[in-house]
Every structure is written in C-alpha cells, then in structure tokens.
Amino acid sequence: xxxxxxxxxxxxxxxxxxxxxxxxxxxxAKTRAxxxxxxxxxxxxxxxxxxxxxxxxxxxxVILPAPTAIASRFGQELPTLWVDFEQxxxxxxxxxxxIGAFAAFVVAIIADRSDFLTRGILPVGGFMAALxxxxxxxxxxxxxxxxWESKAAVVAVMVFFPILVNTVAGLRDTTAMQRDLMRTYxxxxxxxxxxxxxxxxxxxxxNGLKIATTLALIGAIVAEFFGSPTVGMGFxxxxxxxxxxxxxxxxxxxxxxxxxxxxxxxVAWIEGRVTFWHPSQRK
Amino acid sequence: xxxVWPVITVIAAIxxxxxxxxxxxxxxxTADQAQRQDIAVSPDTPAARQDLSGAGLALRNTHLxxxxxxxxxxxxxxxxxVGVEMWKTIALQKVTSRRSLxxxxxxxxxxxxxxxxxxxxxxxxxxxxxxxxxAMDMSVMPWAIASQTIPILxxxxxxxxxxxxxxIQGLLxxxxxxxYLSFFPVVVGMVKGLRSPDGxxxxxLRTYHASxxxxxxxxxxxxxxxxxxxxxxxxISASLVGAIVAELPTGARAGFGARMLVxxxxxxxxxxxxxxxxxxxxxxxxxxxxSLLERLTLRRMGMQAA
Numbered sequence: 001x002x003x004x005x006x007x008x009x010x011x012x013x014x015x016x017x018x019x020x021x022x023x024x025x026x027x028x029a030k031t032r033a034x035x036x037x038x039x040x041x042x043x044x045x046x047x048x049x050x051x052x053x054x055x056x057x058x059x060x061x062v063i064l065p066a067p068t069a070i071a072s073r074f075g076q077e078l079p080t081l082w083v084d085f086e087q088x089x090x091x092x093x094x095x096x097x098x099i100g101a102f103a104a105f106v107v108a109i110i111a112d113r114s115d116f117l118t119r120g121i122l123p124v125g126g127f128m129a130a131l132x133x134x135x136x137x138x139x140x141x142x143x144x145x146x147x148w149e150s151k152a153a154v155v156a157v158m159v160f161f162p163i164l165v166n167t168v169a170g171l172r173d174t175t176a177m178q179r180d181l182m183r184t185y186x187x188x189x190x191x192x193x194x195x196x197x198x199x200x201x202x203x204x205x206x207n208g209l210k211i212a213t214t215l216a217l218i219g220a221i222v223a224e225f226f227g228s229p230t231v232g233m234g235f236x237x238x239x240x241x242x243x244x245x246x247x248x249x250x251x252x253x254x255x256x257x258x259x260x261x262x263x264x265x266x267v268a269w270i271e272g273r274v275t276f277w278h279p280s281q282r283k
Numbered sequence: 284x285x286x287v288w289p290v291i292t293v294i295a296a297i298x299x300x301x302x303x304x305x306x307x308x309x310x311x312x313t314a315d316q317a318q319r320q321d322i323a324v325s326p327d328t329p330a331a332r333q334d335l336s337g338a339g340l341a342l343r344n345t346h347l348x349x350x351x352x353x354x355x356x357x358x359x360x361x362x363x364x365v366g367v368e369m370w371k372t373i374a375l376q377k378v379t380s381r382r383s384l385x386x387x388x389x390x391x392x393x394x395x396x397x398x399x400x401x402x403x404x405x406x407x408x409x410x411x412x413x414x415x416x417x418a419m420d421m422s423v424m425p426w427a428i429a430s431q432t433i434p435i436l437x438x439x440x441x442x443x444x445x446x447x448x449x450x451i452q453g454l455l456x457x458x459x460x461x462x463y464l465s466f467f468p469v470v471v472g473m474v475k476g477l478r479s480p481d482g483x484x485x486x487x488l489r490t491y492h493a494s495x496x497x498x499x500x501x502x503x504x505x506x507x508x509x510x511x512x513x514x515x516x517x518x519i520s521a522s523l524v525g526a527i528v529a530e531l532p533t534g535a536r537a538g539f540g541a542r543m544l545v546x547x548x549x550x551x552x553x554x555x556x557x558x559x560x561x562x563x564x565x566x567x568x569x570x571x572x573x574s575l576l577e578r579l580t581l582r583r584m585g586m587q588a589a
Contacts, residue, residue: 120289
C-alpha cells in the first residue's frame with residue numbers, strides 16, 4: 001500500500017514537472033498565460049499529491065486532512081467563516097491598519113519638519129519595527145477587553161513603525177536640485193510638501209503600507225489567541241485545534257491566505273494608480 | 284556618530300510619555316488601594332470613580348501620584364518597575380531556575396536558532412535551484428512571493444498539534460515554524476542577489492572562458508552576499524517572533540511566549556512585561572549581531588550594503 005502510494009505520488013509529480021519543464025523551455029514561456037499556467041500547474045500537482053498520499057496512506061484527518069475534506073468543510077462552514085472574517089479582518093485588522101497608518105503618517109510629517117527629529121526617529125523606528133511587537137497582545141487585551149478593539153490596537157502598534165520609517169525616509173528622498181526648483185518658483189513649505197515631497201515619497205510610503213498588510217493580519221489573528229469573544233479567526237483556529245478539527249483550521253487558513261493576498265493586492269493596485277510615474281511601475 | 288543625540292532624545296521622549304501615562308492608567312487601581320489604607324480620595328465611592336476617566340481622576344487626586352508608580356499589579360508598570368523585575372529574574376536567579384528569564388530565553392532562542400539555520404540553508408538551496416532551473420523559477424517563484432502576503436504565523440498552532448500527534452515534541456516543532464518564517468525572505472532575497480550581476484560582468488566571465496561553476500562561486504555567490512544579509516536580518520527577527528508565537532497557544536511550559544501567557548493568566552503583569560522586554564532585547568541583539576557581521580563581511584569583501 002505504501003509502495004503504490006509513493007509511486008503514484010511520484011508519478012503525479014513527474015507528470016506535473018514534465019509539463020512545466022516543457023512549458024518553461026517552449027517559445028511561449030514569455031507569454032502572460034504561460035507565466036500564470038506554470039505556477040498553477042505546480043500548485044495543482046502539490047494538491048493532487050497531497051490528496052493521493054492522504055487517501056492511499058490512510059492518514060488520520062487528525063494529522064492532515066485531505067484537500068477535498070478541507071474544501072467541503074469550507075463549503076459547509078461559509079457562514080461561520082464569514083462571521084470570523086468580519087470580526088478579525090474587517091473589525092480588527094482593517095481598523096487597526098487605518099489607525100496605525102494614519103498615526104504614522106501624521107507623526108512622520110510632524111517629525112519631518114526637524115532634521116534633528118528625523119535622524120532620531122529613523123534608527124529608533126527601524127529598531128522598533130524589528131521587535132516582536134505581537135507580544136504586546138496580552139497587555140492590550142487586558143486594557144481594552146477581549147473584543148476587536150484590543151486587536152485593532154495591537155495591529156495599529158505593529159503597522160505604525162514600518163510605515164513611519166518608510167514615510168520619513170521617503171520625505172527625505174528629494175534631490176537638492178528639485179527642492180531648489182521649488183524655491184525658484186517661490187513655493188513655501190506646504191506647496192513643496194504637497195507638490196514635490198509627498199508625491200516623491202509615495203513609492204516609500206506604499207512599500208511600508210504593503211509590508212504592513214501582512215503584519216496587520218498576523219497581529220489580528222495572533223492577538224485572538226490571548227482572549228477573544230467566541231468569534232474570530234484566531235479564536236476558531238485555537239479552539240478547532242483543541243477539538244482536533246483540523247479541516248476547520250485549514251479552512252480558516254485558506255481564508256487568511258486569500259484575505260492576505262487580496263489585501264496586499266488591493267494596496268499594490270492603489271500603488272500602481274498613485275505612483276504610475278515611478279520606474280518600477282512602468283510597463 | 285551624528286545621530287547619537289537625536290536617538291537619545293527620541294528614546295527620552297518615549298520614556299517620558301510612558302512615565303506620564305502611568306499616572307492616568309493606574310489611577311483607578313491606586314484610588315481603590317488608597318481608600319483601603321484610609322487615605323482621602325475624591326470622589327469617595329468606587330462607582331463614582333468609574334464614571335471618571337483616568338486623567339480626570341488623577342487631576343482630582345494629585346496627592347496619589349507617587350502611589351501610581353509603586354502598585355504591585357499595575358495596569359501599566361513604570362519603566363523602573365520593569366527594570367527591577369528584569370534585574371530580579373535575569374541577574375538574581377540561577378540561570379537553570381524556572382524563574383530565570385535567561386532559562387526561558389534560552390528555550391526560545393535555541394528553537395529560533397535551529398529553525399533559522401534550517402530555514403536559511405533550505406532557502407539558499409532553493410534560490411540556487413530557482414536561478415539555474417527555468418521550470419523551477421516559473422513554478423516556485425510566484426508562490427514564494429505570494430506566500431509573503433499570507434499570515435503564515437496563523438499556521439503555528441496547527442503545526443505544533445500536527446507534529447505532536449505524530450510524536451514530535453519539544454524543540455523541533457517550534458524550530459520548524461521558525462524555519463518556515465525565515466525561509467521565504469531568504470529565498471526571495473537570494474534569488475535577487477544571485478541575479479544581481481549584470482550582463483557586462485557575465486560577459487566578462489565568458490571572455491575568461493569560465494565554467495558555470497566558476498561563474499557561481501566567483502561572481503554570483505559573492506554578488507549575492509549583501510542581499511543575503513538583508514534577508515538574514517529580516518529572517519532572524521521573523522524566526523524569533525515565530526518561536527514566541529509557537530509557544531503561545533500550545534501550553535508550552537518554558538520560553539518567552541510561555542512567560543507572557545503565564546503572566547497574563549495568573550494576573551502578574553510584571554511577568555508579562557519582563558518577558559516582553561527580554562524578548563525585545565533578544566531580538567535587538569540578534570539583529571545587531573547580523574548587522575555587525577554584515578558590516579565586517581562587506582568591508583572585507585569591499586562591497587556596499589544592498
């Protein structure tokens with residue numbers, strides 16, 4: 001039994017790899033369709049191997065549920081998953097993200113007026129961004145209660161520093177020539193800020209905003225491990241693990257993955273619209 | 284060294300904000316305690332005090348300011364209380380004691396370092412494969428990039444349970460989560476680094492009649508070092524966060540994550556705060572160590588940071 005399982009899995013792997021190797025070597029490899037097709041085939045190969053191995057080796061669903069089991073659980077539990085999504089992503093992560101980003105933005109613009117402050121904030125902020133801030137979750141849960149407010153606070157603190165550092169760095173990213181040009185136009189601080197320095201800082205700001213999307217989801221989910229109402233993705237993951245309902249855990253992880261990619265994709269899309277002039281956005 | 288004074292100023296401002304915030308944050312607790320000790324408090328019923336904000340209550344009871352800094356179980360401990368707690372649990376305990384933060388730190392750190400080593404090695408290997416194999420590049424690279432937008436950390440509790448049910452316990456499950464978190468930044472960074480030599484440099488090697496292996500060892504690998512260090516710095520802090528989070532929902536008995544949870548569940552805020560700061564110091568030390576290594580290595584190689 002084990003033999004057949006491994007041989008069939010290897011056969012699937014070989015087929016998938018053969019198709020991809022042919023596609024990658026073909027003349028069509030540069031086209032957009034093939035560039036999407038190849039990773040899709042790779043992902044599908046892995047899924048089929050997973051399904052085959054779980055079925056043929058009769059792996060207990062307590063250890064690893066099959067993809068089809070996860071998909072059917074996903075279908076059955078859509079209402080629950082939606083409620084969890086609303087609680088954790090919309091209320092927790094999004095609120096915190098907006099608050100944190102806004103606060104970082106305001107602090108950056110205030111600090112930017114003084115070169116002294118900027119030189120202090122850059123290293124301190126960079127240092128804070130590397131710290132395990134998610135560990136403050138139990139403290140915020142204690143202060144603000146176990147509902148989404150405490151999650152939003154954790155998320156706000158987590159996203160604050162990367163966005164702050166990037167914004168401050170971005171606001172410094174104009175050349176003396178450009179600033180001189182604004183001065184010859186007779187532009188004061190505010191016109192220079194809005195017409196030159198903020199637009200020039202946008203690539204940096206969006207870099208910070210993109211890093212922060214993943215942090216926001218991590219913060220909102222992990223903070224729920226420390227206490228939450230009986231709804232939310234982190235709550236569902238930790239209780240389902242306790243009940244050994246791993247298909248439910250995987251369903252939540254699928255939601256988290258889709259939400260994470262969509263969130264990142266949305267910010268990247270806005271970036272493309274705002275910084276269309278930047279070399280990295282040119283087609 | 285131009286930025287020493289600005290940095291000190293910013294840190295001092297944060298500390299000052301913290302110290303001031305202690306008063307309103309702890310005022311309600313302090314007022315309750317003061318009343319039990321027959322010190323006059325206004326307003327004098329707990330219910331009336333609940334209606335006031337912390338700052339409002341503080342303004343009416345200026346004589347209680349001192350007490351807010353000495354509570355045993357404060358909502359927000361003052362910096363000196365955290366410092367004292369850390370001194371007690373780091374310096375005054377034997378390092379093998381379960382009360383010592385050094386002991387808990389080592390538990391977390393060993394999982395972090397083991398996972399980081401596994402994740403980094405696998406990441407470098409995969410990056411080499413991606414750079415030299417077109418099919419691998421087209422299949423794996425989009426997933427490696429997409430995976431950075433996914434909150435992988437949410438997998439942590441499940442991985443622990445999964446490995447636990449097939450009999451793997453202790454250090455390894457945490458290390459696997461750490462490895463997983465440091466893996467993708469290293470892959471993405473190394474692929475960028477191995478591809479950083481431009482056409483001119485590759486052509487030069489061709490005029491030297493260099494073999495592909497020589498091209499790898501003498502051009503691509505050295506050129507990737509700045510990128511590798513940039514990824515390592517991201518990876519090591521991600522690894523540490525991974526190890527800490529892996530300790531949270533699984534009832535681990537030792538480690539920074541376990542200390543935070545214990546402090547939370549048994550109403551001992553000082554334990555949580557001390558563990559949090561110890562974790563922050565560990566993270567800072569690890570990132571600092573890699574920055575130092577980066578500077579030394581790049582200086583010897585005559586290169587610029589990526």
